[in-house]
Amino acid sequence: MDNAAIARVLTELADVLELSGETVFKVRAFRTAARAIEGLGERAEELLASGGLAKVKGVGDGVIRRLKELRETGKIAELEAARAKLPPGITELMNLPGIGLKTAQQVWKERGITTIEELEAAARAGSLRTLPRFGDKREEKLILAIEAFRKRASQPKRRPMAEALELAEALVAKLGVLPGVVSCQYAGSLRRRMETVGDLDILVSADAAHAGAILDAFCAMPEVTEHLGKGDTKASVVLDNGMQADLRVVPEASFGAALQYFTGSKDHNVAMRTIAVKHGLKVSEYGVFDASGKSLAGPDEAGVYRAVGLAWMPPELRENRGEIEASQDGRLPALVEQGDIRGDLHMHTRESDGKSTIEEMAQAAIHVNYKYIAITDHSENLAIARGMTPERLRAHVRRIREADDALDGKIRLLAGVEADILADGSLDLEGELAELDWVVGSVHGQLAMPREQMTKRLVRAIESGKIDCVGHPTGRMLGHRDGSELDWEAVLDACARTGTAVELNSSPLRLDVTEHAARAARERGVPVVLNSDAHSTRELAFVKYGIGIARRAWLGKEHILNTRSREEIRAWRSARA
């Protein structure tokens, strides 16, 4: 079972226990454990076997006992027993917006309703409005909520970070120029640079006199298709791409506290507030307050952290994965930044499936201040992308070297290739690779192999010693296909043994390797290469997305190969040979 599957079991356990009337704290504990396991860098199954699971925050004896039972018997007796007492489908009701535990219990116990279909029929028949705390307005809203829920179920819930970033930046630009707006910034999981984003959280500081007009302007924006709610300080809408966006207006004196609060993550905030409570302080989105109610911090985020005895930390770290302790102990990592990147070692030209020439790619790279780039067009096996035969590769290499000479040191061009790793782990164009300056080895076909076979395939390619870097190792496409199943430890161990790097492909739908694998690479000393995989000059900018993932993996510039100079990379390469 992978971590996501284990998290689903624990979440279901929480759901059925909650409906069975179990204490909220026990329910919450299972939900916390589910989130902790889902966000784990390693396989929980292996940690369970090695005893390492006990060290994971939020996972205690109770969860470990149940997971052992699940491993040994294939089920959890407590879950089976609780499920048997509940009507099937009832936990589904709580997925509807506006329906929580109490309402689900209420309609079940008082009306015998256990499915969304029955709930909708009852609402349409007007038979819910006589229930306590129900009325005709709630009934109407519920019908709309069910319709919206069905519509939304047919489209992906979370969107790629790049799409969310573009939308959020556009909204922030429009909000920022409204009368009365002092500061405007997006927060939430986008600011933490999660690979996918569920909704947008946008924050504005302004005096209360302007808040109403700002919220009205937000709701009237052309990309808004649905209004979910609006009050004095907050509005929620649905945008035309299906994403929800929330706007909060706070006083300037609270902007830092609100930014901290709405950036999350939830687990990070809970951990931070727990520390504050121990110091006798109260943290809210309005500031940090002492027992007398005096404000100690609020206008800026760093001050909020300082007030509870912590150092400010980059949003990408805020997942309660050790950053609070690191902050207390003064050992927060220095994370890689965009400006640290000195070159890009994976891109395509018209020679295969790119849209730009060698010279155009070089000029674009000079423009972003890179010192070197590797031109890595596809190899023969990838016919659909006009992969190069040995003859075409040799001619292409000659042209790259000529272009390099003509550039006169303004930037250095490395002659490379993206060679297919074939089904048996051998390499396409294998006889040509020794002559090249840089070789990316990538899997492009037969991605659905069993885990063991795919692992062998990659390990064999890595152990050939002929590739410098494994390109987009899992082959996933966000929202389109899952990555290949892989034994990461075996693959990264092979990289460590042979001095091979792994790519963090920054193409917005790939972001491959994942942050978890990138963190595992760092722990093994395997260098990560942050590449764009650009197919046009514009796409060189994709690296900004990969930077976010690298930072979430706690990577500093010392862990990223292409923060080094070309000479250092050459030395790294020859040390292996």
Place this chain on the structure above:
DNA sequence: GCCGTTTTCGGCCCGACTGTTTTCAGTCG
């Protein structure tokens, strides 16, 4: 059920919005 620079027992983040109330419970983030 989990956790510990006040604790191995006794707590467990905090506020906005909504629809229902006539002071607040439920839901959400």
